Amino acid sequence: AQSVTQLDSQVPVFEEAPVELRCNYSSSVSVYLFWYVQYPNQGLQLLLKYLSGSTLVESINGFEAEFNKSQTSFHLRKPSVHISDTAEYFCAVSRGNFNKFYFGSGTKLNVKP
Amino acid sequence: EAGVAQSPRYKIIEKRQSVAFWCNPISGHATLYWYQQILGQGPKLLIQFQNNGVVDDSQLPKDRFSAERLKGVDSTLKIQPAKLEDSAVYLCASSPSDSYEQYFGPGTRLTVT
Numbered sequence: 259a260q261s262v263t264q265l266d267s268q269v270p271v272f273e274e275a276p277v278e279l280r281c282n283y284s285s286s287v288s289v290y291l292f293w294y295v296q297y298p299n300q301g302l303q304l305l306l307k308y309l310s311g312s313t314l315v316e317s318i319n320g321f322e323a324e325f326n327k328s329q330t331s332f333h334l335r336k337p338s339v340h341i342s343d344t345a346e347y348f349c350a351v352s353r354g355n356f357n358k359f360y361f362g363s364g365t366k367l368n369v370k371p
Numbered sequence: 372e373a374g375v376a377q378s379p380r381y382k383i384i385e386k387r388q389s390v391a392f393w394c395n396p397i398s399g400h401a402t403l404y405w406y407q408q409i410l411g412q413g414p415k416l417l418i419q420f421q422n423n424g425v426v427d428d429s430q431l432p433k434d435r436f437s438a439e440r441l442k443g444v445d446s447t448l449k450i451q452p453a454k455l456e457d458s459a460v461y462l463c464a465s466s467p468s469d470s471y472e473q474y475f476g477p478g479t480r481l482t483v484t
Contacts, residue, residue, distance in 0.1 A: 262413070290471060301375075301475040302414070302462070309471065348413050356402065356469060357427045361413035 262349055264362035272370050273341055279334040279365045281323075281349030291332040292350040293323055294361075302348065308332065319343075344369045373397065375476035377463050383482045389451040392479045396445070396465030402426075404473060405438055405448050406462040414462055420446065421468070450481075458483045 261284045271277045283289060293305040306317040313325040323334045332349060349362040376395040384390050396403050401422050406414035417436065419426040422443035431438070435454070440446040450457055460480050464473040 264413075267411075292471065294475075301477050302464075302473075303475065304472050307471060350413075352471060356466075356471060357419055359404070359416050359419075359473075361406075361415070363411065363413045 262351055262360050262362035264349055264365050266365050267363065268366045268368065270368045270370060271339055274338045276337050277335065277339050277343075277367065279347050279349075279367065281332045281334065281362060283330050283332065283349075283351045283360075285330065285351065285353070287353060290352045290354060291323070291325060292352070293317075293321070293332075293334050294348045294350060295345050296348065296364075297345045305334075305347070339367070339369045341369050341371060343367060375463055375465055375474055377461075377476040377479050379479055380477065381480050381482075383484065384453055386455055386483050387452040389449065390453055390481065391447055391449045392461050392463075392481075394446045394448070394463030394476060396463070397474055399467065400465035400474070401443070401468040402466045402470075403440055403446050404462075404464040404466075405446070406464065408460045408462055408478070410459070417448070453481075453483045455483050457481060 263282045291308040294302045295305045296302045306315045308315050308325045316322045321336045346364045346366045348364045352359045403420045405417045408414045417431045418428040418438045420440040423440050438448045460478040462478045463476045466473045
Protein backbone atom coordinates (compact mmCIF):
# COMPACT_ATOMS: atom_id res chain seq x y z
CA ALA A 259 0.00 0.00 0.00
CA GLN A 260 0.99 3.57 -0.53
CA SER A 261 1.91 5.85 2.33
CA VAL A 262 1.84 9.60 2.35
CA THR A 263 3.77 11.52 4.98
CA GLN A 264 3.10 15.09 5.98
CA LEU A 265 5.73 15.70 8.63
CA ASP A 266 4.34 18.97 9.92
CA SER A 267 0.98 18.73 11.64
CA GLN A 268 0.86 22.49 12.21
CA VAL A 269 2.64 25.40 10.55
CA PRO A 270 2.25 28.87 12.06
CA VAL A 271 3.36 31.74 9.84
CA PHE A 272 2.92 35.49 9.68
CA GLU A 273 0.99 37.15 6.91
CA GLU A 274 3.03 37.91 3.76
CA ALA A 275 5.73 35.42 4.77
CA PRO A 276 6.61 32.47 2.51
CA VAL A 277 5.52 28.97 3.45
CA GLU A 278 6.33 25.41 2.47
CA LEU A 279 4.16 22.42 3.41
CA ARG A 280 6.00 19.17 3.00
CA CYS A 281 4.69 15.94 1.49
CA ASN A 282 6.58 12.73 0.87
CA TYR A 283 5.18 9.51 -0.53
CA SER A 284 6.39 5.94 -0.79
CA SER A 285 6.15 4.34 -4.18
CA SER A 286 8.31 2.52 -6.64
CA VAL A 287 5.90 3.14 -9.49
CA SER A 288 4.44 6.18 -11.13
CA VAL A 289 1.92 8.09 -9.10
CA TYR A 290 -0.43 10.97 -9.50
CA LEU A 291 -0.23 13.64 -6.82
CA PHE A 292 -2.72 16.07 -5.35
CA TRP A 293 -3.11 18.77 -2.75
CA TYR A 294 -6.53 19.30 -1.20
CA VAL A 295 -7.48 22.18 1.08
CA GLN A 296 -10.13 22.31 3.77
CA TYR A 297 -11.10 25.79 4.93
CA PRO A 298 -12.78 26.11 8.34
CA ASN A 299 -16.28 24.63 8.31
CA GLN A 300 -16.04 23.62 4.67
CA GLY A 301 -15.48 20.37 2.77
CA LEU A 302 -12.24 19.32 1.10
CA GLN A 303 -11.55 20.82 -2.29
CA LEU A 304 -8.85 20.17 -4.85
CA LEU A 305 -6.10 22.80 -4.83
CA LEU A 306 -3.80 21.42 -7.51
CA LYS A 307 -2.69 18.18 -9.13
CA TYR A 308 0.24 16.62 -10.93
CA LEU A 309 -0.61 14.00 -13.53
CA SER A 310 2.19 14.35 -16.09
CA GLY A 311 4.25 16.94 -17.93
CA SER A 312 5.83 19.88 -16.15
CA THR A 313 6.89 18.99 -12.63
CA LEU A 314 5.84 22.42 -11.36
CA VAL A 315 2.09 22.90 -11.02
CA GLU A 316 0.26 26.00 -9.90
CA SER A 317 -3.10 26.86 -8.42
CA ILE A 318 -5.24 29.91 -9.14
CA ASN A 319 -4.58 31.43 -5.71
CA GLY A 320 -0.79 31.53 -5.84
CA PHE A 321 0.17 28.13 -4.47
CA GLU A 322 2.56 25.91 -6.38
CA ALA A 323 3.90 22.39 -5.90
CA GLU A 324 6.85 20.64 -7.45
CA PHE A 325 6.98 16.94 -8.18
CA ASN A 326 10.41 15.55 -7.32
CA LYS A 327 10.61 11.92 -8.37
CA SER A 328 14.09 11.26 -6.96
CA GLN A 329 13.07 12.54 -3.53
CA THR A 330 9.50 11.20 -3.81
CA SER A 331 8.20 14.58 -2.69
CA PHE A 332 5.46 16.98 -3.68
CA HIS A 333 5.93 20.01 -1.43
CA LEU A 334 3.45 22.88 -1.53
CA ARG A 335 4.74 26.46 -1.50
CA LYS A 336 3.47 30.00 -1.53
CA PRO A 337 5.81 33.02 -1.61
CA SER A 338 3.47 35.28 0.39
CA VAL A 339 0.54 33.97 2.43
CA HIS A 340 -2.68 35.75 3.37
CA ILE A 341 -4.93 35.40 6.37
CA SER A 342 -7.45 33.71 4.08
CA ASP A 343 -4.99 30.85 3.44
CA THR A 344 -5.61 29.60 6.98
CA ALA A 345 -6.84 26.06 6.44
CA GLU A 346 -5.83 22.42 6.64
CA TYR A 347 -3.94 21.07 3.65
CA PHE A 348 -3.90 17.40 2.65
CA CYS A 349 -1.51 15.72 0.26
CA ALA A 350 -2.84 12.69 -1.62
CA VAL A 351 -1.55 10.16 -4.14
CA SER A 352 -3.07 7.72 -6.57
CA ARG A 353 -1.37 4.94 -8.47
CA GLY A 354 -3.56 5.59 -11.44
CA ASN A 355 -6.62 4.08 -13.08
CA PHE A 356 -8.63 6.69 -11.17
CA ASN A 357 -8.53 4.68 -7.96
CA LYS A 358 -6.38 3.75 -4.97
CA PHE A 359 -6.30 7.17 -3.36
CA TYR A 360 -4.22 7.68 -0.21
CA PHE A 361 -4.22 10.84 1.88
CA GLY A 362 -1.67 12.23 4.29
CA SER A 363 -2.60 13.22 7.83
CA GLY A 364 -2.85 16.91 6.99
CA THR A 365 -1.02 20.11 7.87
CA LYS A 366 -2.84 22.98 9.57
CA LEU A 367 -1.60 26.29 8.23
CA ASN A 368 -2.28 29.13 10.64
CA VAL A 369 -1.57 32.56 9.17
CA LYS A 370 -1.19 35.27 11.79
CA PRO A 371 -1.57 39.00 11.22
CA GLU B 372 -24.69 23.18 -9.59
CA ALA B 373 -25.60 21.45 -6.36
CA GLY B 374 -22.73 19.88 -4.43
CA VAL B 375 -22.45 16.49 -2.80
CA ALA B 376 -25.15 16.09 -0.17
CA GLN B 377 -24.78 13.99 2.96
CA SER B 378 -27.09 13.22 5.83
CA PRO B 379 -27.25 13.24 8.72
CA ARG B 380 -24.57 15.79 9.57
CA TYR B 381 -24.15 14.48 13.10
CA LYS B 382 -24.99 11.19 14.75
CA ILE B 383 -24.43 9.89 18.27
CA ILE B 384 -25.01 6.20 18.99
CA GLU B 385 -24.01 3.65 21.58
CA LYS B 386 -21.60 0.86 20.79
CA ARG B 387 -23.18 -2.23 19.24
CA GLN B 388 -25.94 -0.13 17.68
CA SER B 389 -26.36 0.24 13.93
CA VAL B 390 -26.13 3.41 11.87
CA ALA B 391 -26.54 4.40 8.24
CA PHE B 392 -25.27 7.37 6.28
CA TRP B 393 -26.64 8.66 3.02
CA CYS B 394 -24.87 10.41 0.15
CA ASN B 395 -26.22 12.03 -3.00
CA PRO B 396 -23.41 12.81 -5.45
CA ILE B 397 -23.26 15.60 -7.98
CA SER B 398 -25.60 14.86 -10.87
CA GLY B 399 -23.86 12.96 -13.64
CA HIS B 400 -20.87 11.88 -11.57
CA ALA B 401 -20.26 8.19 -12.19
CA THR B 402 -17.72 7.67 -9.42
CA LEU B 403 -18.59 7.80 -5.74
CA TYR B 404 -16.24 7.42 -2.77
CA TRP B 405 -16.73 6.87 0.94
CA TYR B 406 -13.91 7.92 3.27
CA GLN B 407 -13.40 7.62 7.01
CA GLN B 408 -11.52 10.46 8.68
CA ILE B 409 -10.53 9.84 12.28
CA LEU B 410 -9.59 12.91 14.32
CA GLY B 411 -6.01 13.94 13.57
CA GLN B 412 -5.72 11.70 10.52
CA GLY B 413 -6.27 12.10 6.83
CA PRO B 414 -9.23 10.58 4.99
CA LYS B 415 -9.00 6.83 4.46
CA LEU B 416 -10.78 5.41 1.42
CA LEU B 417 -13.33 2.79 2.46
CA ILE B 418 -15.02 2.04 -0.84
CA GLN B 419 -15.17 3.38 -4.38
CA PHE B 420 -18.05 2.84 -6.80
CA GLN B 421 -18.11 3.29 -10.55
CA ASN B 422 -21.80 3.63 -11.38
CA ASN B 423 -23.29 0.82 -9.26
CA GLY B 424 -20.23 -1.45 -9.32
CA VAL B 425 -17.49 -1.62 -6.68
CA VAL B 426 -14.04 -0.55 -7.92
CA ASP B 427 -12.15 -0.80 -4.64
CA ASP B 428 -13.24 -1.94 -1.18
CA SER B 429 -9.89 -3.21 0.03
CA GLN B 430 -9.94 -1.06 3.17
CA LEU B 431 -13.57 -1.61 4.10
CA PRO B 432 -14.00 -3.65 7.31
CA LYS B 433 -16.49 -5.98 5.74
CA ASP B 434 -17.44 -7.73 8.97
CA ARG B 435 -19.28 -4.61 10.12
CA PHE B 436 -19.34 -2.10 7.27
CA SER B 437 -21.43 -2.35 4.13
CA ALA B 438 -22.23 0.04 1.33
CA GLU B 439 -24.45 0.04 -1.68
CA ARG B 440 -25.14 2.28 -4.62
CA LEU B 441 -28.31 1.02 -6.16
CA LYS B 442 -29.17 2.54 -9.55
CA GLY B 443 -25.75 4.15 -9.68
CA VAL B 444 -26.81 7.41 -8.09
CA ASP B 445 -27.06 7.88 -4.32
CA SER B 446 -25.37 5.62 -1.84
CA THR B 447 -25.73 4.33 1.71
CA LEU B 448 -22.95 3.32 4.08
CA LYS B 449 -23.93 1.18 7.06
CA ILE B 450 -22.12 0.15 10.22
CA GLN B 451 -23.50 -2.81 12.14
CA PRO B 452 -22.61 -3.15 14.99
CA ALA B 453 -20.68 0.03 15.76
CA LYS B 454 -17.53 0.09 17.88
CA LEU B 455 -15.96 2.95 19.79
CA GLU B 456 -13.15 3.17 17.24
CA ASP B 457 -15.69 3.93 14.49
CA SER B 458 -16.03 7.45 15.85
CA ALA B 459 -14.97 9.61 12.92
CA VAL B 460 -16.18 11.87 10.14
CA TYR B 461 -17.52 9.93 7.18
CA LEU B 462 -16.94 11.75 3.93
CA CYS B 463 -18.60 11.14 0.62
CA ALA B 464 -17.06 12.37 -2.61
CA SER B 465 -17.92 12.07 -6.28
CA SER B 466 -16.17 12.64 -9.56
CA PRO B 467 -16.92 12.41 -13.26
CA SER B 468 -15.70 9.31 -15.11
CA ASP B 469 -12.02 9.37 -15.98
CA SER B 470 -11.27 12.31 -13.68
CA TYR B 471 -9.01 12.59 -10.67
CA GLU B 472 -10.84 15.59 -9.25
CA GLN B 473 -13.04 14.58 -6.35
CA TYR B 474 -15.81 16.79 -4.98
CA PHE B 475 -16.38 16.26 -1.29
CA GLY B 476 -19.53 16.57 0.75
CA PRO B 477 -19.63 18.19 4.22
CA GLY B 478 -19.33 14.83 6.00
CA THR B 479 -21.22 13.06 8.78
CA ARG B 480 -19.66 13.23 12.23
CA LEU B 481 -20.27 9.95 14.08
CA THR B 482 -19.72 9.62 17.80
CA VAL B 483 -19.93 6.14 19.30
CA THR B 484 -20.28 6.09 23.09
